[in-house]
Amino acid sequence: MASSTTILNSSVLLVGASNWIKEFADILDVRTEATIQTVETGTTALDVFHSGILDCIITEYTLDGMTGIELLKEIRTETTALPVILGTASGSEAIASEAIKAGVTDYVTLTESTDQIQEELLDRTEHAVRSAQRSATQRERARQFDAIFNDSRTATWVLDPDGLLTRVNQTAREMIDADVETVVGEPFWALPWWSQSAGTKSDVQQIVAKALNGSFGNAVVAQPSHVEDSRVIDLSVRPVENERGDLVSIVVEGVDITERVDLERNLRQSEKLHRVTLNNMTDTVLITDEAGEYTYVCPNVHFIFGYTAEEIRELGTITNLLGEDLFDRDELAKNGVLKNIECTATDKAGREHTLLINVREVAIQDGTLLYSCRDITKRKQREDALATLQGTARDFLYAETHQEIAQHIVTDTPGVLNLNASAVYLFDADSNNLRPAAHSSTMKAMNGPLPTVHADGETLPSYSFVEDNALFFDDVHQAEKLENRATDLRSATYIPLGNHGVFIAGSDHVGAFDSVTRELADLLAATAEAALDRVTRESRLREQDRTLQQQNEQLTSLNRINETIREIDQALVQAETREEIEHTVCDLLTDDDRFKFAWIGTVNPTTDTVDPRAWAGSEQGYLDSQSFTVATSGVEPVGQTAASNEVTMVTNVAAGLRDELWRKDALARDFLSVLSIPLLYNDLTYGVLTVYATTQDAFVETANTVLAELGETIASALSAIERKNALLTTSVTRVEFAIDDPTFVLSQLAQDAACTLSYQGGVQQSTEGSYVFVTVEDAPVEDVAKTASQLIAIDDVHQISANGEDGVLRLRLTQPFFALELADHGAIFREATADPTSTTLVIEIPDSIDVRTITQLVRETFSTVELRGKQTLDQAMEHDLYSKFLDKLTDRQLEVIQTAYYSGFFESPRESTGEDVAETLGISPPAFYKHSRTVQRKLFATLFDEESRSF
Numbered sequence: 001m002a003s004s005t006t007i008l009n010s011s012v013l014l015v016g017a018s019n020w021i022k023e024f025a026d027i028l029d030v031r032t033e034a035t036i037q038t039v040e041t042g043t044t045a046l047d048v049f050h051s052g053i054l055d056c057i058i059t060e061y062t063l064d065g066m067t068g069i070e071l072l073k074e075i076r077t078e079t080t081a082l083p084v085i086l087g088t089a090s091g092s093e094a095i096a097s098e099a100i101k102a103g104v105t106d107y108v109t110l111t112e113s114t115d116q117i118q119e120e121l122l123d124r125t126e127h128a129v130r131s132a133q134r135s136a137t138q139r140e141r142a143r144q145f146d147a148i149f150n151d152s153r154t155a156t157w158v159l160d161p162d163g164l165l166t167r168v169n170q171t172a173r174e175m176i177d178a179d180v181e182t183v184v185g186e187p188f189w190a191l192p193w194w195s196q197s198a199g200t201k202s203d204v205q206q207i208v209a210k211a212l213n214g215s216f217g218n219a220v221v222a223q224p225s226h227v228e229d230s231r232v233i234d235l236s237v238r239p240v241e242n243e244r245g246d247l248v249s250i251v252v253e254g255v256d257i258t259e260r261v262d263l264e265r266n267l268r269q270s271e272k273l274h275r276v277t278l279n280n281m282t283d284t285v286l287i288t289d290e291a292g293e294y295t296y297v298c299p300n301v302h303f304i305f306g307y308t309a310e311e312i313r314e315l316g317t318i319t320n321l322l323g324e325d326l327f328d329r330d331e332l333a334k335n336g337v338l339k340n341i342e343c344t345a346t347d348k349a350g351r352e353h354t355l356l357i358n359v360r361e362v363a364i365q366d367g368t369l370l371y372s373c374r375d376i377t378k379r380k381q382r383e384d385a386l387a388t389l390q391g392t393a394r395d396f397l398y399a400e401t402h403q404e405i406a407q408h409i410v411t412d413t414p415g416v417l418n419l420n421a422s423a424v425y426l427f428d429a430d431s432n433n434l435r436p437a438a439h440s441s442t443m444k445a446m447n448g449p450l451p452t453v454h455a456d457g458e459t460l461p462s463y464s465f466v467e468d469n470a471l472f473f474d475d476v477h478q479a480e481k482l483e484n485r486a487t488d489l490r491s492a493t494y495i496p497l498g499n500h501g502v503f504i505a506g507s508d509h510v511g512a513f514d515s516v517t518r519e520l521a522d523l524l525a526a527t528a529e530a531a532l533d534r535v536t537r538e539s540r541l542r543e544q545d546r547t548l549q550q551q552n553e554q555l556t557s558l559n560r561i562n563e564t565i566r567e568i569d570q571a572l573v574q575a576e577t578r579e580e581i582e583h584t585v586c587d588l589l590t591d592d593d594r595f596k597f598a599w600i601g602t603v604n605p606t607t608d609t610v611d612p613r614a615w616a617g618s619e620q621g622y623l624d625s626q627s628f629t630v631a632t633s634g635v636e637p638v639g640q641t642a643a644s645n646e647v648t649m650v651t652n653v654a655a656g657l658r659d660e661l662w663r664k665d666a667l668a669r670d671f672l673s674v675l676s677i678p679l680l681y682n683d684l685t686y687g688v689l690t691v692y693a694t695t696q697d698a699f700v701e702t703a704n705t706v707l708a709e710l711g712e713t714i715a716s717a718l719s720a721i722e723r724k725n726a727l728l729t730t731s732v733t734r735v736e737f738a739i740d741d742p743t744f745v746l747s748q749l750a751q752d753a754a755c756t757l758s759y760q761g762g763v764q765q766s767t768e769g770s771y772v773f774v775t776v777e778d779a780p781v782e783d784v785a786k787t788a789s790q791l792i793a794i795d796d797v798h799q800i801s802a803n804g805e806d807g808v809l810r811l812r813l814t815q816p817f818f819a820l821e822l823a824d825h826g827a828i829f830r831e832a833t834a835d836p837t838s839t840t841l842v843i844e845i846p847d848s849i850d851v852r853t854i855t856q857l858v859r860e861t862f863s864t865v866e867l868r869g870k871q872t873l874d875q876a877m878e879h880d881l882y883s884k885f886l887d888k889l890t891d892r893q894l895e896v897i898q899t900a901y902y903s904g905f906f907e908s909p910r911e912s913t914g915e916d917v918a919e920t921l922g923i924s925p926p927a928f929y930k931h932s933r934t935v936q937r938k939l940f941a942t943l944f945d946e947e948s949r950s951f
Helices: 017-030 044-049 068-076 093-102 116-151 169-175 198-212 258-281 309-314 329-335 376-396 402-417 441-448 459-468 515-574 578-593 637-644 660-667 703-726 746-753 780-789 818-824 851-861 874-888 890-902 913-922 923-946
Strands: 010-017 037-040 054-060 085-087 107-110 156-157 164-167 217-224 230-243 247-256 284-288 293-295 337-346 352-364 367-375 421-428 431-440 471-473 490-495 503-507 597-604 611-615 647-649 672-679 684-693 732-741 756-759 764-766 769-776 796-802 806-813 828-834 839-848 863-874
Touching: 010 017, 010 044, 010 597, 017 037, 017 116, 037 044, 037 459, 044 054, 044 068, 054 068, 054 116, 068 085, 068 352, 085 116, 093 337, 107 116, 156 169, 164 198, 169 247, 198 217, 198 230, 198 247, 198 402, 198 637, 230 258, 329 337, 329 352, 337 756, 352 376, 376 515, 376 756, 402 431, 402 503, 402 515, 421 441, 421 459, 431 459, 431 503, 441 503, 459 503, 471 923, 490 515, 503 515, 503 611, 515 578, 515 703, 578 597, 578 611, 578 703, 597 637, 611 637, 611 684, 637 647, 637 672, 672 703, 684 851, 732 851, 746 780, 746 828, 746 839, 764 806, 764 913, 769 796, 769 890, 780 796, 780 806, 780 874, 796 890, 818 828, 818 851, 851 863, 890 913, 890 923, 913 923
Parallel strands: 010 037, 010 054, 054 085, 085 107
Antiparallel strands: 156 164, 156 247, 217 230, 230 247, 284 293, 284 367, 337 352, 352 367, 421 431, 421 503, 471 490, 490 503, 597 611, 597 684, 647 672, 672 684, 732 839, 732 863, 756 769, 756 828, 764 769, 769 806, 796 806, 828 839
């Protein structure tokens, strides 16, 4: 028989004393090259197990001191990988079950020691060893895979045969930046990391497809560029097959090569940048040997010299390019480098360049001398131009007008720009034109006389100015807005000088403006603009100084006027009569030569003229020389003010001397300006104040306003005097008016409610408005109250009392009641009666007040007014007691007693209780009774004891 290769080099332990053990040992010795050990007891077998490496144990069931199953259990406590075969001559299902439960590898029942049994035992032993070896190999591979799988430098994914993700190591978890639980079981190419890009997803899908077909695959994938910290991953995919060649899994490994890719990209960019820099930098590098032969010529050599690198080499040594004796070789050897050597060189087109050269010792291939050449031709030109421009700026400092600056610009343009044709336009804001202020003779010769240009943007100077845009033309004849097609100018520039104008410069050659010339032209224009701004500012400052001086003079005059007004205000407070007020005002206005002459007059309705009442100052017969007719124009200012009730100011009397006769008489008395002010208070005029000054424009706007306010103050004082006199007089004129005006609140309410309303005094003024008590007749009080609540003129309605179709209402008005305005003028609104068709008013006017004044007020207040009657009454006793009684009452006490009276509290029987009145007033009943008793005591004290004190 052939030997078994599976257990060729294995170590086998046979345990037991039975014949079949010994026979099987002999078979193994003959058939295999395995190392055979035989022991008879289980204890000895455990010692061998612990002391060496075994590949298989074959034991019989019955052993000395223990059974084969007990031996198996001891071994299984330490290893489950070692194959253990149990053989027994008297097997049973119980033993077999127990052996299997203990972890036996194989179980053999031996009846007789026959060759067939031995052969079967050999096969089972070989199978057990082979299975153990295979398991060991798989465990080793698993350990190796785990080591690779847990490599922190490599991301590893394990896929099933369908390409679905089954396992991910920690590095891969961090790389995909997603919850693993959500992606396990998903197709590998659908992972969020690369599914963001269709191209990347397709690449991953292709390499997985290769692995599914049994081939290795590789791909470099990158996250989209918009992803923050995007990475580049090198993926490799390999299939894993079992012993039969079936695909069992796919292993994908990924290495983050972002840093390497970045380095490679940066290196390529650096190389590209180096090439671009060498090809495009304006400095040129040349390397030669000691003999001056070129070993390196920079590709950009044409920037300076106009030659190609090959043409430079064909010129010969470097001395042919830069000249002889450029530097001292010994000095270079001493210092190693020589810097900023200035020389001149001629380019291929024959133009001369100024160069700045650095020479350095090097050892680059065969080269020993490195020349770096910089073209400073334009810089030298700029330096010379700036020196000229500096002188121009100094000249600008001493210029005082825009014209001088314009001339300096034209004069210095050749030195700054090397252009002889130049001109300056200055803007005339009044005409909206650009006017030529200065030009060079060359400009005139090339272009002809420069015309005035309208600032409408239709010509080149105008367009540059309006759009605030500097224009440069290599050939101005190609410009659409060129106005003079016959001009010899070719190159031209138009540069705005801010809000001041436009600077023009040009040449008869095409392309005269290179970058340096443009820069210098802009600089020259900016310097000129700054100088023009300075002149404008200084001019404005001088104008402001003049304005400030005028304002100071006006302020001084206004201070004098304010001082006069303060004195007048003090005098008005102390004045007792109208005559005293009028004369005091005139005296104070003309005191200390404040004004030449002042007078106050009132309108005479009979003659329709203004009659003088008081005057002061140097009148010189002026009042007698004039007839001060009331008219809106063509008459003396006092007549115009009386006609319009508005301030009339004449700043220059001499103007229009032939048009108005009064001006001649005023000028004869040195009245050069006049101010006439209406004395107006609460829409009633108390006369006209007129003031004359010996200077023109004596009344500035502020003084005009202040004196106009003075007129209202004087009128208020005169009104107060009239009210005071009205309180002191006992004789009154009772006047009855019939009015037809639907805006009067009583007329409107009577008409809307179809009732008769009567007012017999009783107005309360509070912060909430005016309260008026009215008696209602011929209509239910409730209906009238409802109608009143719907009127805009009435803010609140309160029913005081009601008796059938009669009663009393308290109205809170949104506007002041007419009685209050009459009181301001000293008159008393005694009563009013209104029904749906007519309204009558009864007003009492003290003798101290002109009845015509009150009549005028009534006519101005209501649309249709008819005077029904007029009666003179003497109310000495009544007036005296009434005034004394009212003087003793507070406003609250008067409100309480009026409400109680109109509520019927004092009727017998009472129409309202004290509690009802208290509720109406919003106070407690005790407070009402206290006020009521206090008013009664004060009334009786007034009637029976004029000497008693109010309490």
